Amino acid sequence: MNSDHTTHIMPVKVIVVLYIMLGCASSFLLVNSSANIGVNEYRDLISLLVDEKNARHMLENRLDKLEQFNLAVTKELQKDKNNRQQLIDENTKIIKDLENASKHLTILQQENDLLKEKYVNQSYVVDELLEQSKMNENLTDQFQSLSNSQEHLLKNYHVLLDQYLAFTSQDKANFVEKHDFNQAISRVNNSLLYANESIHNITLQTSLNREKILKTDIQLGFSLKVVDKAASSTNRLKFKTSLFNTDHVFNLSTGEFICTRAGVYFFTTTIVREPGIKEAFCEIRITRRNSNNIIATQITVGQASSTSGYASGTNSLVYHLNVGDKASLSYCHGIDHMHLSSSFSGFLIVSD
Structure with a gap:
């Protein structure tokens, strides 16, 4: 020029x-x-x-x-x-947005590593509790066997007692098996003492196991990534990949978390908006079982004055759930422009 x-x-x-x-x-x-x-x-x-x-x-x-x-x-x-x-x-501006997105991805990766480590630790606890549960079943079987033996011994005791009473009412010289009878009575008493001691030990061990299970809270939770744009709708944002999903508490096909243990839960979502629209948003929605009562908190990302660059935002919710309550990402806008790094996570803080 x-x-x-x-x-x-x-x-x-x-x-x-x-x-x-x-x-x-x-x-x-x-x-x-x-x-x-x-x-x-x-x-x-x-x-x-x-x-x-x-x-x-x-x-x-x-x-x-x-x-x-x-x-x-x-x-x-x-x-x-x-x-x-x-x-x-x-x-x-694009360079800054990419730097922010890179930092956010790094934070998500760190959170993912922590969740994986926590999942491994909880797996050890679950294995230990399962082993303890098997021991409880064995102890229960032993308890039942001892109870049956005790009933059998009590029947024999009554028979011997009847024989003893018959013996005392007759001439002692005519009862040849007096000595054997006393030994049988002694064996029955010893068996009853052993049975009572075994029952006491089983009851004590069962109580200890119950206390241990109550004190050890198996971690329930989920962590999801990779938005399934094709399967999602305005009423439900769905994901393809679960990084952590205890006992499949989060249903990927329906896009819902269903509470299986009452307690206080923590939920968090991060939405990353791609260029092309001004803003994108979703809400963390809690739906009560057998009720129309809905609790929701919304997150909006992007700027109303610009459609360029990437934008991200994070929102969290702490709430008490009962068994059967549901949590999901609903009332979403701009799903086609949500980046794959968008995520949704939740876990049990403390059970009732």
Whole structure:
């Protein structure tokens, strides 16, 4: 643009120089016209002056047009400069948005690593509790077996007791098996004592196991990523991948978390909006079982004045749920422009 501008300015300078030279030539002819000249020479002089005047008008018109052209070129240059600065500003904004998105992805990755580590630890606890549950079942079976033995021993005890009473009512000399009878009574008493001690131990162990289970809260929760745009709708945002999903408490096909243990829960969602729309939003919705009562908190990301660049936002909700209550991302807008890094997570803080 600068080289074209210089090219159009050079003829203006040349025309001005020609204009001055014509004026000087006219003055020179007029000054020297005092000499005796003929009619023809005078006519030629007038014709020359007329031609010079016409040429001057043409040069003035050309000069005006060139000045207008120069103004137009200057405006275009200024416009190009403004457009170039706007592109630089937009590029800077996009770079900042990408940096923010990168930082957010790093935070999400760290949260994911923490959830994975917590999941591994909870898996150990679950395995230990399952093993303890098997022990409880074995103890219950032993308890039942001992109870049956105790009933059997009690029956034998009553039979022997009847025989003892019959023995005491007859001549002792005629009861040959007196010594064996006393030993049988002693064995029955020892068996009853052992059975009672075993039942006491089983009851104590069962109580300890119950206390341990109550004190150890198996972690319930989920963590989702990769928005399923095709399966989602305004009333339900769905995801393709679950990073953590205890006992499948979050149903990927319906897009709902169904509470299986009453307690206080923490839910959080992050929405990343792609370029193309001004804003995108969703709400964390809690639906009570057998009730129309709905609790919701909304998150909106983006700017109402711009559709360029990426934008992200995070919102959280802490709420008490009963068994059968549901949690989901609903009332969504701009699903087609939600980035795959958008996420939804929730976990049990403390059970009732």
